[in-house]
Amino acid sequence: MSEPRVLLELKDLRVTRGGKVELEPFSLLLHAGETVVLLGEAGSGKDAVLRTLGGFFERDEEAVGRLRVGDGEFQPVARRTKPALRTAYLPSATGNALDPRMSAAEQLSRVLARKLSCPKPAALEELRGALARFDAAPSLETIQAPVARLEPAAVAFGLLAAAAAATPELLLCDHPMADLSPLAANRVTRALLEEQTRQGFAIVYCAREPHPVVRLMARTIVLRRGQVVEEGSAAHLIGGQTHPYTKSIFKALPADLARPPRAASRGEPLLQVQNLMLDAAHRRRDAIGFELRRGAAMGLVGEPGSGRRRLLDAVLGLERRPGRVVFDAVDLNLLSETMALRLRRRVAFVTSRDGALDPRMSLWDTVDEPLRAHLNLSRELASDYRDNALKRVGLASHDGRQAVSSLSPFDRRRLQIARAIVAAPLLVVVDEPLRALDAPAQSTIRDLLGEFRVESQAGFLVLTSDFSVAAALCDDALVFDKGRLVERGPIATLLAAPREAATKALVEAATLKPAA
Amino acid sequence: MLRFLLKESGRWALALLGALAIAVAVAAMARRGQRFDLALGRHVLAFLRLDFGTSALTGAEAAAEIAVRGPVTLRIVLLGSLIAALLGVPLGLLLGTGRLRRATAPLVQTVSSAPVFCAGLALAFAARRLGFAVQGEWGPLLLPALTVGLAGAAAIQATMRSAAASYHDAPFRAGLRRLGLPALEIERVHVVPQIFASLLRALGEIMLTLLSAAVVSEWVFGQHGIADLFVHSLALQDWNMAAPIVFVFAAATLTAGFVGRLCCRLVAGTEP
C-alpha cells in the first residue's frame, strides 16, 4: 500500500501577538484526507495554527517558521502569503461568524460565489445540493431566514454545506460543534465525515473539549499555553493520558451512563405541576403533570425548541399558562405578585444564558445581594457566608471588587453557584450548565453542582439537551420533543430502555461513540 | 409594515399634539390681564381654527408674517441640508469606516467643540479676506446656508461615526473575513447599510441641529427669516409671533424623525 500524499508540512512555527508568545515552535505534517484535532483551552495556541494555515493573520501578529505544500520546497511563513491550497473555514454555529440580522443562505451563497468565482444564483444551487446530501439537514428555504432566528444546528449545517460546496483540499474547523446539542453535533459530524470520504479533504479541527476526539477518532495534539503537551491517536489518548493537563481535559468526557437507579424521591413534595398546557393548540391528553420532591432532581431533556424552556417559564410563573403549579404547598397561580416574589426567594439559577448576572456588579456584591435582600444579617456574618461560598466554588482568591463583566465564562458560572449557595434555595434551576466552557471547566462545574446538590437538599430542575449531564445530576427526567412531553421516568430506565424515537436519539447522542 | 406605519403615525400625531400644547402655552403668555387658564382655553380654540393671532408689535397677522419670512429660512435650511448631505455623507463614509476612523478622531473631537456661531463668524471672516462677493437671489443665502450645512455635516458625521464604531468589533466581520469575503464587500453589504439606517433613524436629531444653526446663522449674517423673527419676537416678548414659530420648528423636527424612521424601515428593513 502506498503512503498517502503529503498535503502540507509546517516546521517550527512560532507565533507572537502584541509581543506575547501565542505558539512555541510547532510542527505538523498533514496528509491528504487526514484529520488532526488540536485540543486545548482558549489561549492554547490552536487558533494561531488555524490563522497561519488559513492566512488570516491579525494586525499585531508575527509568525516565523517554514511551510511546504505537497512535495514543494519549504517556504518561510509570511503574513501576506496564504498557503497555496484550496482551504475552507468552518466556524462555530453559535459564535456569530455570520451577521445575525441577515439571511444565512444569502451570506453563505455570497461567500461561496466568491470562492467558486460564480454568480450568486449558481452558488445558491451549489449550497442547495450540498444541503441535500446531508441527513437531517435543513432545506435551503429554511436557512433563508435571518441567522438570529435559526436553531444553531441549522446554522451549523449551512456552514458545513458552504464549506463542502467549495470543494476544499483542507478544511479548517474552528470549534464547529461547540455548544451544539449532542444530537446535533453527532449529525453534523457524521455529515462532515461523509463529505470528507466523498471529497478526500484533510481536516484540522480545533476543539476545547474531548468529545470531538471520540466522534472523529483522529490523531490529536493537545496544546497548552502555546506548547504541545501530548500527541497521539484518539484510541491511545482515550485509553489513557500521560500528561496531567490531558487528563484534566479528558475528565470532561461523560462517565459510564449505565448505572444503578438512585432513589427517585427523598423528601416532602416541593413542586407539583398538574394539567399544565404548554400550547393553546394542545389537547387535554398533552397536559403535563409531575412532582419534584425535596432533595430530588428532575431533568428536562430535549433539543432546543422542544418545549422544555416553556415548561420551565410556566413553572417559575414567568409565563401564565393553563394548569396548576404548586410550589412549597402554595398554588402559584393564586398568588399576588408580591407574594409570588417572596416565594421566588427560595429559587436559584445556574444558567449558561448570557447576561444572567449584572455585568456592572462586583464579585462580592453579586454573592451578597440575596443575603442583603432577603435576610437581616450583620455585615460580618454576611461576609462570612459570602467568603465560604466563594471558597467552595474556588473564587476566594479573586479580587472581590472585580466587576462581573471582567470575569471569564467559567468564573461567571462559578459565581452563579456561589450566589445560589448563599441563597439557601429550595429549588435550583440549572440551565445547560456546561455550555460555552472549556473541558476542565466543564468537569469542575459538574462536580460543583453535584456537591451542591448533595449538600443543599434542594430540589433541582436541570434543563439540558445532553443526557449525560442529566445522568450526572438527576434521578428522573422528562423528555421533550416538538413542543410535547414524550417520555418520562427514572434516568437509568430511560438510558437502558428508551421507548420513544426522540428519547432513543438523545440517549444515543449522549453515549459518545465514533460518528463514522 | 402596516402595523409599524400605524404605530409610527400614532406616535407622530401624539408628539405633534404635545408640540401644539407647548405652542398654545407660549401664546397664552400674551394674556392681556386675563387669567392664564382662560387665556390658554381661548388660544386652544383659536389654534384649532388656525388663527394664530396678530403680532403685538407690528399688528400684522402672525401667519402672514411667517408666510413672508418662512421662505428665507426654508431656503437656508434646504440649501444647508444639501450641503450637509454632500459634505457629511462622503466624509462620514470615508473617515468613519476603516482605519481612518481612529486616525481622524482627535480632529473630529476638536471640530465638534466649535459652537455654530464661531463657525459662522469664521466663515464670514474667510469670505471677507478672500473677497468673496455674493449676488443674485440665492447669493446672500450662501454663507448662512454654508454655516447650517457645516453644522449639519458635523451632525451627519457624528451619527455615521457612532454607527461605524458600534459595528467595529462585530464578530461577524472577522467571521465573514475568515469565510473568504473581502473586507470591502463586508463593509459594503453588512456595515454601510446599517450606517445609513442609523443616519435615517437620527434624522430628527439632525433636524434639531439644522434648525439651531439656522437661528444662529440668520443672526450672524443678518438674514430675516423666521428664525430671526423668533429671536426678535422673544426679545420683545411678542408671544403671538413666537408661539406658531415654536410649533413650526417642533413639527419640522418631529416630521423629520417620523420620515426617517419610516425610511429606515423601508430601506434597511429593520425597525428603528
Add this chain to the structure above:
Amino acid sequence: MNTWRRVLVVAGWSGLGLVAVAVMLSEFLARWPAGSERVGPPLLAPSAPFPFGTDLLGRDVLSETIYGMSLSATQAAEAALIALVAGALMGFIGARLPRYLAALLHWAVASFAAIPPLLLALLLVALSSRGLCAVAAGLAAAPLAFLRTFERARRESLAGHAAHARATGISGSALLNRDLTYEFRDALLPTIARALAAVAIILSTLSFLGFGDTPPHRDLGLMIAAARSSYFTAWWTAAFPALALMLLILLARLAAGLDEGERP
C-alpha cells in the same frame, strides 16, 4: 473603556480641574480688573505687554478672556447641575414609575425635546429674566438628558440580569438600589461632563444672541458678540475668546468619555 479613551477622560477632567483653579484665581491671573478700559491703545495686535492684544475699548483681551472663561465655566457648571437633576435624575426616576405614568411623562418631555435646545433656552430666558440664563440653559438641555437616561434605565430594567433577579425574588427596591449604586458610580461623572459640554454651547450662544448676562458681566459668548464689529480687522478680539470657549467644550467632551461620533 480602552486605555486610550481612559487617558483622554483623565486628561479632560485634569483640564477641567485646571479651569476650576483658573476660575478661583482669576483675580490673580488677570493683569487688570474686569472691564478695565483703556489699559492700552485700542485694537493693539498681540504683543509682549498684551499677549492677546487689546479690543476696541483698549481692554486687555487676555485679562478679559480669563474673566470671560471664569464666568462661562461657572455658569456652565450651574447649568450642568440643573440639567443633571431636571434631566438625568428625573429620567432615572421616570423610567421606574408605573407604566402609564412613565409613558405620559416620556411623551411630555419628548414634546419639549422636539424643540431645538437653543430655542427652548431662548424661550425660557424670555419667559423669566436674563439673570436666570444658567437655569434656562440647564432646563433646555434637560429634555434630551431625560430621554437618554430614561432609555438607559428602561434597557437595564428589561435586561436579562434583571429578569433573572426578579425570578429569584429580588424585589424592585433591591433592583433600584442596584441601579442607583452602579449608575451613580458609572454614569454620574460622564453625565455631568456631557451636560457641561451641551450647556456651554447653549450658554455662549445665548450670550452671543444677546440673551445672556449684560455688561459689566461679560462671558465668552458676549465677548465674541462684542468683537463682531472689529474682528475683520482685529482678529484677536474674537479668536482668543472663541479658542477659550472651544477649549472648555473640548475638555468637557473628553471628560465625558464621548466617543468621537457622539454628541453631548
